[in-house]
Amino acid sequence: MKQDRKYCCYCGAGIARSEIEGKERDCCTGCAAVFYENPLPVVSCIVVNEDRSVLLIRRKKEPYSGMWCLPIGFAESGEDMRDAALRELEEEAGVKGSIVRLIDVDTVDNYFYGPLAIVTYEVRVTGGLLAPGDDADDAGYFPIMECPPLAWSSNEKALRIYHDMYRDTWAMVDSFRHLFPEMEMAGEIAQGGITQGELLSNVLIQIIDKDREEILNRWMEDVHALLPHLAPHGEELMALNSSILETVQACLRGDADTCDFRDYARTGRLLKEAGVALPDLLTIAALSRKTIWTHVVRRRLLKSPLEIYTALELNNRIIFLYDKINYYLTMRWVS
Numbered sequence: 001m002k003q004d005r006k007y008c009c010y011c012g013a014g015i016a017r018s019e020i021e022g023k024e025r026d027c028c029t030g031c032a033a034v035f036y037e038n039p040l041p042v043v044s045c046i047v048v049n050e051d052r053s054v055l056l057i058r059r060k061k062e063p064y065s066g067m068w069c070l071p072i073g074f075a076e077s078g079e080d081m082r083d084a085a086l087r088e089l090e091e092e093a094g095v096k097g098s099i100v101r102l103i104d105v106d107t108v109d110n111y112f113y114g115p116l117a118i119v120t121y122e123v124r125v126t127g128g129l130l131a132p133g134d135d136a137d138d139a140g141y142f143p144i145m146e147c148p149p150l151a152w153s154s155n156e157k158a159l160r161i162y163h164d165m166y167r168d169t170w171a172m173v174d175s176f177r178h179l180f181p182e183m184e185m186a187g188e189i190a191q192g193g194i195t196q197g198e199l200l201s202n203v204l205i206q207i208i209d210k211d212r213e214e215i216l217n218r219w220m221e222d223v224h225a226l227l228p229h230l231a232p233h234g235e236e237l238m239a240l241n242s243s244i245l246e247t248v249q250a251c252l253r254g255d256a257d258t259c260d261f262r263d264y265a266r267t268g269r270l271l272k273e274a275g276v277a278l279p280d281l282l283t284i285a286a287l288s289r290k291t292i293w294t295h296v297v298r299r300r301l302l303k304s305p306l307e308i309y310t311a312l313e314l315n316n317r318i319i320f321l322y323d324k325i326n327y328y329l330t331m332r333w334v335s
Ligand SMILES: [Zn+2]
Pocket: 008, 009, 010, 011, 012, 013, 028, 029, 030, 031, 032, 033
């Protein structure tokens, strides 16, 4: 606990308050030394799990004994602030981590410690086991918006900043999961992340190239399961879906103009003559689209809001492409 200064540490004379540089400060009555009050450096960690719950510990000691807070403690001299934050996290919650980013710096005048500068980092868990440390009697995860009152106002402020920062990304992820429940999302969507390296569309082209056989076989299984009476036409249908895959790749490469869609009109005509019904033909094309998309999204982990957006855009392009293929496949059906 912060205590009042009584004697000068240089000459042993008494201390008195007097106004120096526009502020009341401790001054030595003997040697006139001025004792400036500098805030103590405090570090704190925001650790959020995949359920968007935040790690809190319950304090065993004063101040705020019995209250919950983020893992928090003093940085020591010579210690990097980030190392101090990770050390406190491990000491208080048993969890090892790595720094993701700085979330907030706050200055407060605490009744117990005096002036503090509280630096809060977002931290990703890398190991350890969650268990309360010496200064805590409990540790656990709480939904960010349903936390108990926190011991430090700076913790509440930093959590609000963190929540505001991720709110849009989380909304985007939720909306995407709703649209594509089969889509694999990275456990942690990097805020403002930028896809490094290749464009997502190039990655999709490569996936279709590499997994061509698998995509075709899965599609064939779907067709057999849903339309078993088409089994005699297996070979022609496989050839059709094979050329659809090539058209999709050309479209993703940006050269759909080189595709001759009139081939689809001829194929449609031949399938009609072979006795394939129109609703079946449309179902075959719909299954083709579904198989490509589900395969591609299973193979590709989306890691940033930009990737999520790009995946949506690609899906839209693929939908338009299939609309066009359907148009040609069916155009000679009635003529
Ligand atoms: Zn003195």
